[in-house]
Amino acid sequence: MSYDDQNIFAKIISGEIPCDKIYESEFTIVFEDIRPQAPSHVLIIPRGKYRDINDFSKNANNDEILDLNKSISIVADKLGVSEDAGGGGYRLITNAGKDSHQEVPHLHFHLVAGKPLGPLLVE
Ligand code: 5GP
Numbered sequence: 849m850s851y852d853d854q855n856i857f858a859k860i861i862s863g864e865i866p867c868d869k870i871y872e873s874e875f876t877i878v879f880e881d882i883r884p885q886a887p888s889h890v891l892i893i894p895r896g897k898y899r900d901i902n903d904f905s906k907n908a909n910n911d912e913i914l915d916l917n918k919s920i921s922i923v924a925d926k927l928g929v930s931e932d933a934g935g936g937g938y939r940l941i942t943n944a945g946k947d948s949h950q951e952v953p954h955l956h957f958h959l960v961a962g963k964p965l966g967p968l969l970v971e
Contacts, residue, residue, distance in 0.1 A: 851897040857954035861895055871923050875915040878923050878959075887962025888929050888938070892919055898955045900944035920959070929961035939965050 852858075859865040860879065867879035870890060881889040894916050898904040904913070920940065921930065929935035938961035943950035 855954050875912045876919040886960040889960050892957040901942045904955045
């Protein structure tokens with residue numbers, strides 16, 4: 849499958865569409881979700897063109913994979929939601945493909961926190 853250059857996160861990466869950025873590094877950008885589903889809800893995305901975690905895990909280089917993974921704890925600590933930072937913890941979610949209900953075809957991790965989040969899946 850090919851990458852859709854017109855997806856909304858590609859436009860956020862290029863600066864064509866604004867976002868509330870809370871962290872960025874060489875290979876990763878983190879910004880507020882436009883429709884937050886918890887008191888803290890941010891999206892962690894690679895700058896590179898990857899459709900989902902399957903594509904990223906298969907095709908990203910080690911620097912990209914390391915940078916994105918490191919960004920998770922940096923952001924969770926910065927937001928104060930990690931238990932290390934005195935918060936209550938957080939949930940990290942990524943959707944991949946149609947059965948997962950992925951809406952935006954650019955890899956993103958949802959980091960949600962700030963309240964008890966309940967069970968992982970709702971029937
Ligand atoms: P998905 O269902 O693909 O896992 O999640 C896509 C997420 O992107 C949703 O939580 C949605 O609120 C968020 N989103 C969609 N469009 C925009 C946008 O233009 N800006 C921001 N910041 N988030 C967006």
